[in-house]
Amino acid sequence: MDAQTVIARRIAxxxxxxxxxxxxxxxxxxxxxxxxxxxxxFFQSENGLIGTGAPPEEGMHHRLLTDxxxxxxxxxxxxxxxxxxxxxxxxxxxxxxxxxxxxxxxDQSGHLAxxxxxxxxxxxxxxxxxxxxxxxxxxIAMQHSAKGKSKVVKACNLPLTSAxxxxxLVTELAVIAFPDGKxxxxxxxxxxxxxxxxxxxxxxxxxxxxxxxxTL
Amino acid sequence: MKTLTLADAVALIPDxxxxxxxxxxxxxxxxxxxxxxxxxxxxxLTVIANDTAMPGVGIGxxxxxxxxxxxxxxxIGLNPETQAQMIAGEMEVDLVPQGTLxxxxxxxxxxxxxxxTATGVGTVVAQGKQKVTVAGKDYLVEPALRAxxxxxxxxxxxxxxxxxxxxxxxxxxxxxxxxxxxxIVEADNIVPVGLIAPDHVVTPAPLVxxxxxxx
Numbered sequence: 001m002d003a004q005t006v007i008a009r010r011i012a013x014x015x016x017x018x019x020x021x022x023x024x025x026x027x028x029x030x031x032x033x034x035x036x037x038x039x040x041x042f043f044q045s046e047n048g049l050i051g052t053g054a055p056p057e058e059g060m061h062h063r064l065l066t067d068x069x070x071x072x073x074x075x076x077x078x079x080x081x082x083x084x085x086x087x088x089x090x091x092x093x094x095x096x097x098x099x100x101x102x103x104x105x106x107d108q109s110g111h112l113a114x115x116x117x118x119x120x121x122x123x124x125x126x127x128x129x130x131x132x133x134x135x136x137x138x139x140i141a142m143q144h145s146a147k148g149k150s151k152v153v154k155a156c157n158l159p160l161t162s163a164x165x166x167x168x169l170v171t172e173l174a175v176i177a178f179p180d181g182k183x184x185x186x187x188x189x190x191x192x193x194x195x196x197x198x199x200x201x202x203x204x205x206x207x208x209x210x211x212x213x214x215t216l
Numbered sequence: 217m218k219t220l221t222l223a224d225a226v227a228l229i230p231d232x233x234x235x236x237x238x239x240x241x242x243x244x245x246x247x248x249x250x251x252x253x254x255x256x257x258x259x260x261l262t263v264i265a266n267d268t269a270m271p272g273v274g275i276g277x278x279x280x281x282x283x284x285x286x287x288x289x290x291x292i293g294l295n296p297e298t299q300a301q302m303i304a305g306e307m308e309v310d311l312v313p314q315g316t317l318x319x320x321x322x323x324x325x326x327x328x329x330x331x332x333t334a335t336g337v338g339t340v341v342a343q344g345k346q347k348v349t350v351a352g353k354d355y356l357v358e359p360a361l362r363a364x365x366x367x368x369x370x371x372x373x374x375x376x377x378x379x380x381x382x383x384x385x386x387x388x389x390x391x392x393x394x395x396x397x398x399x400i401v402e403a404d405n406i407v408p409v410g411l412i413a414p415d416h417v418v419t420p421a422p423l424v425x426x427x428x429x430x431x
Contacts, residue, residue, distance in 0.1 A: 047241075047243070048384050049383075049384050068240070083390050087318075091315060122299065125314075126267075127313070129316075130316070
């Protein structure tokens with residue numbers, strides 16, 4: 001199983017029946033492929049849709065039905081559409097149960113940086129800041145390292161997305177939560193040891209005596 | 217309802233005007249109006265919109281023609297031409313969190329001076345902004361936004377100017393229709409009064425100043 005699949009499948013296990021969930025672009029989008037059987041989740045696209053479905057079959061797309069990245073999607077039975085003020089009212093107003101976002105860095109107190117690299121990449125924050133500060137639960141899908149450097153750092157040196165700490169970080173190596181503002185190792189990926197996670201992590205990790213393996 | 221030709225409608229817009237433009241990555245953008253702005257060469261525009269779309273698409277056409285002096289948007293990541301003009305100092309770009317941007321526009325149209333939002337607290341977005349604490353929670357004071365013109369794309373307009381939208385093309389459109397001095401509508405379909413049922417009208421006719429005639 002490749003890194004992205006491990007991350008997406010593990011995050012999908014956080015989904016519960018009836019949740020309203022917003023998925024970011026990239027690995028987060030893949031979470032929708034692994035919704036556990038028997039539950040119904042409402043996926044929101046912040047461009048104004050609840051009930052976002054998989055991409056349409058060839059030739060069945062509609063130019064006015066896309067996700068927030070502008071890609072064609074379908075609308076599931078029971079879907080509804082609305083304007084951007086409503087969409088962000090849902091996000092800021094405590095109506096969005098969970099958001100899954102990508103990350104550039106997460107630090108040991110749970111701060112997220114995911115929207116710019118000064119001097120290199122200035123795409124604009126889009127909806128990321130509203131999602132990171134407004135959703136009831138913020139889950140980050142991120143590869144543990146990039147170019148040999150840990151992305152789970154002591155302190156973010158990239159501009160923060162929100163001052164509010166995230167709730168859960170899932171990488172291809174580990175699940176990390178932030179009780180009392182401290183990065184805590186909750187699970188390791190199949191075949192990965194606690195020591196391997198610690199070695200791959202710049203942040204100071206709290207390691208409980210027993211760390212279970214992810215069940216995917 | 218006053219109906220204008222495309223050319224006459226765009227002729228109302230002077231150089232240097234501020235424009236709110238509907239659309240999200242060009243979905244729900246008034247493409248004919250944008251094409252005509254380029255054809256007539258309106259310059260030094262301030263564009264308030266969700267994003268600058270992609271190169272040569274939607275608002276990206278205004279960017280490519282170098283007609284935009286300032287953009288107040290939430291995202292430019294899919295338009296390298298905007299980024300290049302910003303880095304070269306040819307265009308001023310004010311990046312605003314999407315939820316803050318749409319709510320500032322809503323405030324502008326709803327007679328409010330601004331909004332309080334927790335979005336951006338403790339980030340670079342907070343720099344230079346007033347912060348207030350209400351019931352123990354920190355908020356940024358974000359001022360209302362208005363514009364000279366709203367350029368709206370609707371799926372249906374009736375002869376009176378009642379508007380309805382479809383799918384994800386609604387986005388900023390009904391909100392900007394409240395927040396500009398002059399509202400110009402490009403409708404995909406112009407239909408008899410009554411065809412849009414009262415419960416399905418999203419933008420009421422009195423908000424609309426001009427509908428662009430079908431060509």
